[in-house]
Amino acid sequence: MGTLVIATSNLGKLDEFKEMFKELPVELKCLADYPPLPSPNENGRTFAANAKTKATYYAKHLNEFCLADDSGLEVKALGGEPGVRSARFAGDEATDKENNDLLLQQMKFQITRTCRFRCALAVANPTGRIVAETDGSCEGMLLHEPLGENGFGYDPLFWSTELHKGLGEATAEEKNKISHRGKAVRKLIAMWKKAANNKNGKRQEKQGRKYSNEQQVNGKAEQENGASKPEREARPDTKPEVKPESKPEPETN
Template sequence: MEPITLVIATRNRAKSSEIRTLLHGFPVEIKDVADFGPIPEPREDGQTFEENAYKKALFTARVLGLPALADDSGLEVEALGGAPGVRSARYAGDQATDEDNNRKLLQAMKGQTHRKARFVCVLSLAVPTGPALTYEATCEGEITTEPRGRFGFGYDPVFYYPSAGKTFAEMTPEEKAAVSHRGRALRELRDEFDKVLVWLRQRLAEEKRLLSEGICMHEHP
């Protein structure tokens, strides 16, 4: 059976390599947007992680004419009403660094005893005509009072995972992947990827039929 080409909506080679390893053995060829040269950037202006993941996946699928997988993730802190949420990457400003965001978060949490937080990851797998599959996973933890650890990225140095007794930044990449929100969402996708392939082949066959009939469809899931 001919493999399906699946585009990961990222230029991060480490991320696409991780997914390629995860889906090894399935009849699928993994590419990312860096394999296609310059393409426009999608607008991430959704109000939820699911909206942004879908926007990225659908935009990439329509630009390239191939199924696309995108993720959107972030940190929700209970004491801050769920902030930084969908603005996690831009919490301290559009050009903010990870250090800027962590500094602002710790300042906002100064003196706060209730420090419960969670990471959220939503995966969206879309085809060019619009339909998509969605996977979501979370990871519960607490916000530290100061950064700890040298691994990871983003809010990892200030996100403490009680079961391990470490922040994400104190874990090895393998330790983090075993418990993280993103690792959990990806494993959920992998565990039912046989069904996903059936869904993809049906959607792509339908798209081919519509194109042969000269019909242009812009569906939404």
């Protein structure tokens, strides 16, 4: 896989993917590297459904392998909202700040602030067929106000119970270790490595069988050739019997 298109125009997401894929021999591109395309309808009820829709759509239109993710924040007190509507919580063209402000407004009098980030990844080949899927989640608490200036989306409102700090305070390296997207990407990379190892193993096994078959054929041919040789060739140490010459008798008159 030479080129992998990340189905996003979100530069924050692209930077995260580049950091996580930096050790793989793959060139990452995003939608901004191609002529504009209409966005597919993301009307799935789950993150996985939307990820597959986007991966298939962009892979077929761009004729490239495409990785799409659908991710969002699920807040327990809101019954899992914003969920699949996370990017459009305050409207189709809402900014991160507008989404955050609306969420804080709806959570203003809530005591229970348990929440989690979830991510679903899907990879499609240029024909649009889904060839890999993974997911990941990150547990935490919703803050009462933004904290830190790092990250994007709802990161400034998310307190990580694993890092014991806000994602808005975390470095990119810290976030990738525990984030929903980081966990999903590591699963994906592990799947690719396993598939590559299995492919190499099957190739070696096939080569081994081919070599074994050739050895058997050669051995059988040698046996057949040996059985058809004359006995004297089979036993070169046996000398032919030589009879002594008889002397002629003298003539009598």
